[in-house]
Amino acid sequence: MSQIERDLSRGVFLLWHTDNYDDEKLIGVYETEEQAISAITRIKDKPGFSDPEGKFEVARYELNKDHWIEGFVRREGFSLPKWFRPTDSE
Numbered sequence: 001m002s003q004i005e006r007d008l009s010r011g012v013f014l015l016w017h018t019d020n021y022d023d024e025k026l027i028g029v030y031e032t033e034e035q036a037i038s039a040i041t042r043i044k045d046k047p048g049f050s051d052p053e054g055k056f057e058v059a060r061y062e063l064n065k066d067h068w069i070e071g072f073v074r075r076e077g078f079s080l081p082k083w084f085r086p087t088d089s090e
Helices: 003-010 033-043
Strands: 012-018 024-030 055-061 072-075 078-081
Touching (some): 033 055
Antiparallel strands (some): 072 078
16 A cells, blocks of 8 residues: 555545635645645735735545534525534524
């Protein structure tokens, strides 16, 4: 088994950016955390990513696993994970 196959069998790394308006953007999906961090270096000075109030987040996701299994609800024009809003407001 190659190194890439071993890494992918465990998971992948998603790189997100949240700006000062709380808009979240998925930048990319990477085989290693180091690759995701390198992407931050490449884009941190680009429009939409250079605001000092914004933040980058690298999150590891296991492959072949269901995520967000509780479902989503629509509130205030946004689709949010169901756990994010109280059930009594549905």
